[in-house]
Amino acid sequence: MSDEAFQREFAAAKERSVSHALLKAGRLVDELGVARARARLGAPLRRAHTRLFPYVDLEGTRLSELARRVGISKQAVGVLVDELVEMGALERRPDPEDGRARRVHFATGPRSVLDGLSVLAGIEADLERALGAPGMRQLQRQLTRALATLEALAEHSQSDGHS
Amino acid sequence: MSDEAFQREFAAAKERSVSHALLKAGRLVDELGVARARARLGAPLRRAHTRLFPYVDLEGTRLSELARRVGISKQAVGVLVDELVEMGALERRPDPEDGRARRVHFATGPRSVLDGLSVLAGIEADLERALGAPGMRQLQRQLTRALATLEALAEHSQSDGHS
DNA sequence: TAAAATAGTCAAGCATGATTTACTAAATGA
DNA sequence: TCATTTAGTAAATCATGCTTGACTATTTTA
Numbered sequence: 001m002s003d004e005a006f007q008r009e010f011a012a013a014k015e016r017s018v019s020h021a022l023l024k025a026g027r028l029v030d031e032l033g034v035a036r037a038r039a040r041l042g043a044p045l046r047r048a049h050t051r052l053f054p055y056v057d058l059e060g061t062r063l064s065e066l067a068r069r070v071g072i073s074k075q076a077v078g079v080l081v082d083e084l085v086e087m088g089a090l091e092r093r094p095d096p097e098d099g100r101a102r103r104v105h106f107a108t109g110p111r112s113v114l115d116g117l118s119v120l121a122g123i124e125a126d127l128e129r130a131l132g133a134p135g136m137r138q139l140q141r142q143l144t145r146a147l148a149t150l151e152a153l154a155e156h157s158q159s160d161g162h163s
Numbered sequence: 164m165s166d167e168a169f170q171r172e173f174a175a176a177k178e179r180s181v182s183h184a185l186l187k188a189g190r191l192v193d194e195l196g197v198a199r200a201r202a203r204l205g206a207p208l209r210r211a212h213t214r215l216f217p218y219v220d221l222e223g224t225r226l227s228e229l230a231r232r233v234g235i236s237k238q239a240v241g242v243l244v245d246e247l248v249e250m251g252a253l254e255r256r257p258d259p260e261d262g263r264a265r266r267v268h269f270a271t272g273p274r275s276v277l278d279g280l281s282v283l284a285g286i287e288a289d290l291e292r293a294l295g296a297p298g299m300r301q302l303q304r305q306l307t308r309a310l311a312t313l314e315a316l317a318e319h320s321q322s323d324g325h326s
Numbered sequence: 327t328a329a330a331a332t333a334g335t336c337a338a339g340c341a342t343g344a345t346t347t348a349c350t351a352a353a354t355g356a
Numbered sequence: 357t358c359a360t361t362t363a364g365t366a367a368a369t370c371a372t373g374c375t376t377g378a379c380t381a382t383t384t385t386a
Binding site: 146148 | 217294316
């Protein structure tokens with residue numbers, strides 16, 4: 001294969017690459033979401049914080065469990081939760097079933113998750129405007145399936161290094 | 164709205180959220196890609212490194228230009244490029260048109276981008292197996308459109324803070 | 327041709343995100 | 357009941373990823 005042919009092929013592959021698109025889209029949503037949430041809440045929200053949200057159950061989640069899910073130490077999670085409580089996004093309530101434990105909840109106050117949700121919803125709306133409802137549905141469906149696949153792969157590669 | 168109703172609605176919204184799916188998928192591809200590449204190359208590749216790749220042109224790219232594209236200082240990029248050169252993934256060649264400048268290229272040696280590409284291609288293949296060719300096409304098309312939208316939004320929010 | 331701009335390097339410093347070690351308090355269980 | 361495990365906190369420490377400021381070597385331009 002000639003050098004030029006290789007280069008054209010490579011460039012084309014990069015264009016078409018779904019992995020690459022996923023990488024970039026993920027980062028953009030992340031940055032955009034944090035920027036908007038920060039502006040709206042007036043709080044020093046960082047990516048490290050938003051990373052926790054998907055793992056907080058609505059019934060509340062213990063710190064250790066949260067740490068296990070996110071994959072970092074409970075001490076590290078503890079600091080982040082402290083900051084989120086300070087910002088008014090989360091709350092700590094005693095665990096009724098275990099006197100040692102406390103559960104991390106979404107806060108219900110005025111600058112609670114609702115504001116955070118409205119930020120995500122805003123990005124969502126922007127996207128839907130651009131893609132149209134059918135496009136949005138397609139994206140949603142395939143993404144869900146892709147996510148399941150990726151999660152399975154990630155699970156796998158924790159034990160055996162890689163495929 | 165009752166507390167329980169709110170909670171159900173919230174959980175459902177989280178499930179359906181495309182933004183959330185994009186966030187998670189992006190992170191998973193990122194981690195998976197870095198893990199596989201690291202295992203294959205036997206090099207201490209980090210996310211900061213892989214972030215550069217999409218911005219390196221095949222004709223070679225100047226450091227300053229690369230920094231501008233990535234959005235960080237040229238000094239920071241310089242360190243990362245040094246490390247990638249050390250790993251054998253990139254090369255520096257003098258710029259024929261400017262004696263001050265050098266261009267960053269993908270290396271052509273044995274542990275070059277080709278290996279890196281094969282990693283991305285591997286993830287790609289895993290995804291395609293799971294989604295099927297039509298699903299993959301749908302995902303690719305909608306992602307490309309979503310990406311354009313997100314990039315426009317990101318561009319915008321740099322100037323005016325947020326929407 | 328002298329002055330200003332540009333490409334890149336070097337080094338110091340800083341915030342972030344995490345780990346490790348050490349501890350307290352409550353629960354479990356032999 | 358006493359020993360062990362578990363939930364959480366506290367503090368020191370570390371690598372990472374980045375910025376800022378200062379400098380050299382070229383190129384551009386006035």
